[in-house]
Amino acid sequence: MRLEASNTTNKLEFIKERPTVPAFRVMDIDGVPIDPNFEPEITKEKALDIYKNMIVSNTIDQYLHEAQNQGRISIYSTGYGEEAIIMTAMALEKGDMVYSQYRELSVYVQLGYPIEDIMNQCFSNKVGHGKGRQMPVHYGSKEMGLVTISSTLATQIPQAVGTAFALKREGNNNVVICYFGEGTSSEGDFHAGLNMASTIECPVIFYCRNNGYAISTPSSEQYRGDGIVGRGEGYGIKSMRIDGNDVWAVYAATKEAREYASKHNKPVLIEAMTYRIGNHTTSDDSKAYRSKEEVEMMRKHDPILRLRKYMKNKNWLDSEMDRKYVEDTKEMVLKTLKKAEEELKPKIEYLYTDVYDEMPPNLKSQFESTQRLVEKYPDYYKVKDFET
Template identity: 50%
Template sequence: MTDKLVKDRNHLSGIKMTNTVNIIDNGLIDIPMLQLLDEDGIQTDKNYALKLDKKTAVNIHYSMEYTRLLDDRMIGSQRQGRISFYLASRGEEAATVASAAALSELDMIMSQYREQGALVYRGYTTDQFMDQMFSNELDPNKGRQMPIHYGDKALNFMTISSPLGTQIPQASGYAYGQKMAGKQAITMCYFGEGAASEGDFHAGLNMAAVLNCPVIFFCRNNGYAISTPAEEQFAGDGIASRGIGYGVRTIRVDGNDVIAVYAATQHAREIALAENCPVLIEAMTYRLAAHSTSDDPSGYRSKDEEAKWQLKDPILRFAKWLDAKGWLDQAALDKFKEDTREQILSSLKRAEKVAINPIEDIIEDVYDTPPWHLQKQLTELKTHIQKYPQHYPKTSGRIK
């Protein structure tokens, strides 16, 4: 009877039998971290065949510099009350920009909210950033989203959604559709280690593994889920161990090492596309900025901790490597940064003067004709704004 069960049940095939009680603990799992640049920007393996040309490397560097300049300006703008909210990516630029650089333009990106660097690399313009953050009438979201909820169909960048982790099972489904349609493309799904505590993470990874979906799950493990440190979130070996548990190919990489992130993503994409399977990348990095403009990190981490990670700054680290290769033109970089600051400020001033969307837009784009109950609510909203105009911006009730 026992022999027949083992033979008939596929899930038992290949399992090694033992007559000893073995408990597998966390100490028996040893997942290494890929690192190709040390903290001084020196390549750790001179013989490593890196598939990164000068043009791509310089583009990655400039995209990271642009992202940081954009972040600094928009944090200041939020503090001035010009926008309501912002999320910076200081310290994590290598993880997002270098990974996006290793993709094809045909690959779909599903982002969490700290991947503006990926959009920068794909060519999202300063004006597009500003129109979205100021929720004006040029914003493709029509002002219905919070700032930093970008999306662009032309760039294959799915619009960001506020609820944490929703993009993970969506990425599995989208990648399954890519496979069924025979497309030579994959889906890249970004999220933080905090989002990996959501149920959507487990559903998404299991779905992708079982249905063989060509998707890369890219986890930015920056040490904190807002104010909760990683050791208070989980006891296992990071997020990488979960990929192994779900039968997903897994890579752990130094998330502050541009060339390691680029190489890992490049390799993951090749596997996902060739074998129609998911790959999990855990990028070990650190959030140097606050979680958002609503957060004060001094309440949960020390200045000494931040100072140690400042020394691992991915932009400075990569610049040293570029300089050693003779690929860094400092004069050109300084000019780029100066021009970028001026461009960002100019676009910001332009966007905040653009009119907001007509209030009628709030009930459109779902039904061909808005149903009576939505029209009734719109009328009530207009009446409310007219009754209490002192509590609303002057343009809140703009009529088409």
């Protein structure tokens, strides 16, 4: 926007504050639709499929969290309380690209990412796609358009914009969805990414999980202004705020955002208001910065509980069906976990490969030193646990 005569005034004043942007919601915490017009046309079978996948995601979180506490994997982060994000997957179409962070497990499950691959990656075994060179929860699949997760905060945002620009040039009407938390919005890459997406006009959906805490920093101490939704508006991006624990609100918003981004080749920002029930990671103890009462109060907004109530209200689910889903899922997940844990670890040489086409002399020398050390102390380095 440039300054024109019609945009001037002789009145000096601050921009007036406006009311807080409300969060769009389809059903209340008891699973009762507020406006039937936004209730999705969904079959009982599809709703049950979504519910089952949320149970699968939640169960994987439980078992891998316990595995980390027992020292069987190095670290883990759960998505407790944020499973409604699964509905973003329902709004995507073939050819769309996904840049996730580390609480989008339910999205991967809904898209059909194999549970075996989840376990293999977290246990860093020989069949895991990362060859043991990355921490747990760093999933990815080239074939499925799931860009491998990065540890570094916010790097995925400008990368997603670049990918969206490439999709725009291809002209296939595909979009990119990029997930991050409100803590990430304080990183420079967030601002650079949004400004770039706005100015070069890219079909990217920025999905911000505002779960209340950036590790131990509450959102009230992290920023001023009207949350993250106002930042999108400031960059000239169509933006909306939703109840991030309402599966139908998440679906409606993401579907609308995808249609707009695809049709106009422009970005959209969704701020999903949710709550992180679990610790930031297994390295965190949230009791040090928030009360037990606060967490218990927010459990009433749990998206799995809300969807369960919705389906029971419709007589699509009863307690016996629910119990069987949970028991069968636990059995399946535990079986997959044990199989992944029993696999051998990757070859030691993978510490040095896949960076260069041919291993340079300095890495070759380091690799040979490592080999000699391992051969000298085989029991210490547990060589029998590794693929040869």
